[in-house]
Amino acid sequence: MRKTFFISAITLILIVSVTYLAYAWGFFGHRLINKMAVYTLPPEIIGFYKANIEFIEEHAVDPDKRRYAVKNEAARHYIDVDRYGDHPFDSLPKYWGRAVEKYTEDTLMAHGIVPWHIDRMLQRLTKAFADKDYTKILRNSADLGHYIADAHVPLHCTKNYNGQLTNQNGIHAFWESRLPELFSQDYDFFTGKAKYIDKPIDYIWNIVRASYAAKDSVLLFERMLNEKFPSDQKYSYEQRGANMMKVYAYDYSEQYHKMLDGMVERRMKEAIISVGSFWYTAWVNAGMPNLKGIEKVTISEEEKKEMEREDKMWRTGKVLDSSGHSDE
Numbered sequence: 001m002r003k004t005f006f007i008s009a010i011t012l013i014l015i016v017s018v019t020y021l022a023y024a025w026g027f028f029g030h031r032l033i034n035k036m037a038v039y040t041l042p043p044e045i046i047g048f049y050k051a052n053i054e055f056i057e058e059h060a061v062d063p064d065k066r067r068y069a070v071k072n073e074a075a076r077h078y079i080d081v082d083r084y085g086d087h088p089f090d091s092l093p094k095y096w097g098r099a100v101e102k103y104t105e106d107t108l109m110a111h112g113i114v115p116w117h118i119d120r121m122l123q124r125l126t127k128a129f130a131d132k133d134y135t136k137i138l139r140n141s142a143d144l145g146h147y148i149a150d151a152h153v154p155l156h157c158t159k160n161y162n163g164q165l166t167n168q169n170g171i172h173a174f175w176e177s178r179l180p181e182l183f184s185q186d187y188d189f190f191t192g193k194a195k196y197i198d199k200p201i202d203y204i205w206n207i208v209r210a211s212y213a214a215k216d217s218v219l220l221f222e223r224m225l226n227e228k229f230p231s232d233q234k235y236s237y238e239q240r241g242a243n244m245m246k247v248y249a250y251d252y253s254e255q256y257h258k259m260l261d262g263m264v265e266r267r268m269k270e271a272i273i274s275v276g277s278f279w280y281t282a283w284v285n286a287g288m289p290n291l292k293g294i295e296k297v298t299i300s301e302e303e304k305k306e307m308e309r310e311d312k313m314w315r316t317g318k319v320l321d322s323s324g325h326s327d328e
């Protein structure tokens, strides 16, 4: 009887901690990045974004929720760069059309499409600005912010995305959720002003390149720390709402964070300025429509229903496409 209770308690903890793993940058990080990006914007559009900052922040995590409602959504959040040979950046075509010709769409979908999807979202946001469709501007801005933020995470750019190939399971959420939640209050988020991006596709690939270059340190430092740290002190349990969760212990997290030497902060800041710059670029490319005086946008009933549907599927469902970086 007692044993059964014990086992089911352990099962519960496992379920809760596994579910926790599934969100890139954590809900906390994504919201923060989208929110801070608003403050990088120039006078012509900052008023519009500020009036709707709650929406931009709250919906920063819609794309992660959508993985439960939309088939093929999962692939939009990452790219396994190391699936493309020893010199992947020489092999991978910058543009989607050429990439499909070279590798087929099935292969690209299997290994993740985040760089091309950011480019696609930029086009959508540009069109929304040109159409002066305020709801779409907000939804596409929130979504675009999410994918750009994901591309800044080193473990979103490798097939060893959760350390599963090197016996480091759990490192994905450790780096992108646990560390920012514990330490981001000390980060300096001064990033300067959003800039117009001349060649968005090159900018996107540079983000991926930098993430990919950082992934070896992300994995190596945790491996080194794991070797010297007392294994019985590596994890602790924390109350989250009604649930008890297994988490990386504070001391372990702090030491790892120190070894990374500001990397999480740098990637987060880069994400913020990139998001602001992409929003700004979309607006410029749409012919700089006048947004002054536009206050808080009322979301249509239809759009609300669609968002509620995604939210409900996320709360009750499973990721529809089980391939890729799903940690479940």
Ligand SMILES: [Zn+2]
Binding pocket: 024, 063, 064, 077, 146, 150
């Ligand atoms: Zn994501």
